[in-house]
Amino acid sequence: MMNKDLIENIGDNHISTNIETPLLPNAFDKSDDEKIENIKHHFAKIMEELGLDLTDDSLSGTPYRFAKMYVKELFYGLNPKNKPKLSVFENKYKYKKMLVEQNITIDSSCEHHFLPITGHAHIAYIPKDKVIGLSKINRLVDYYAHRPQVQERLSLQILKDLQAVLNTKDVIVMISAKHLCVSSRGIKDKDSFTTTIEYDGAFNNELQRNEFFGIVNNSST
Numbered sequence: 001m002m003n004k005d006l007i008e009n010i011g012d013n014h015i016s017t018n019i020e021t022p023l024l025p026n027a028f029d030k031s032d033d034e035k036i037e038n039i040k041h042h043f044a045k046i047m048e049e050l051g052l053d054l055t056d057d058s059l060s061g062t063p064y065r066f067a068k069m070y071v072k073e074l075f076y077g078l079n080p081k082n083k084p085k086l087s088v089f090e091n092k093y094k095y096k097k098m099l100v101e102q103n104i105t106i107d108s109s110c111e112h113h114f115l116p117i118t119g120h121a122h123i124a125y126i127p128k129d130k131v132i133g134l135s136k137i138n139r140l141v142d143y144y145a146h147r148p149q150v151q152e153r154l155s156l157q158i159l160k161d162l163q164a165v166l167n168t169k170d171v172i173v174m175i176s177a178k179h180l181c182v183s184s185r186g187i188k189d190k191d192s193f194t195t196t197i198e199y200d201g202a203f204n205n206e207l208q209r210n211e212f213f214g215i216v217n218n219s220s221t
């Protein structure tokens with residue numbers, strides 16, 4: 001068991017230990033409905049421990065709403081069965097330049113405090129023989145964002161999947177996001193945000209990266 005100082009330290013420094021989300025081997029043995037029933041029970045206990053009266057009409061449904069929101073909405077991306085199908089197509093136009101998908105909404109949660117992370121992802125790739133439907137990039141981001149996350153790991157998980165499905169290293173993933181655990185507790189900085197950039201292949205070239213940054217920074221939409 002870690003001591004309390006170390007626990008706070010890992011949270012405040014947002015230290016991630018692994019590219020893979022740490023999951024138990026039996027993570028999905030139970031159905032969603034069973035999970036909702038169990039989480040409802042446990043969250044009611046937390047509310048009671050805080051001193052709340054669950055017989056109040058306004059509070060009585062909260063444990064169920066909370067449990068359903070966790071399993072079906074905020075953390076639906078934990079379960080691989082919810083992963084979007086990333087269909088790719090032949091690059092018939094022989095388009096060989098960079099394609100940028102920008103201002104993709106990030107709605108995630110920090111795994112150290114279970115508080116929201118909100119912002120945008122900007123992603124580019126240079127096609128070889130495969131191209132991907134544009135909305136599939138947004139869906140992949142949405143899927144990985146809907147887990148308890150660390151921003152660095154979120155960037156890497158998106159990058160690795162796109163590289164695998166597009167069969168190229170030439171992918172860049174940039175995420176800029178605000179962390180509620182920084183703005184509403186701890187240091188309580190309302191204005192700072194965090195940017196992560198992960199890339200490989202052609203984007204190791206500074207000129208290629210600068211072309212990407214130029215497009216992202218000149219966004220008028």
Ligand SMILES: [Zn+2]
Pocket residue numbers: 011110111112113114115179181182
């Ligand atoms: Zn946090």
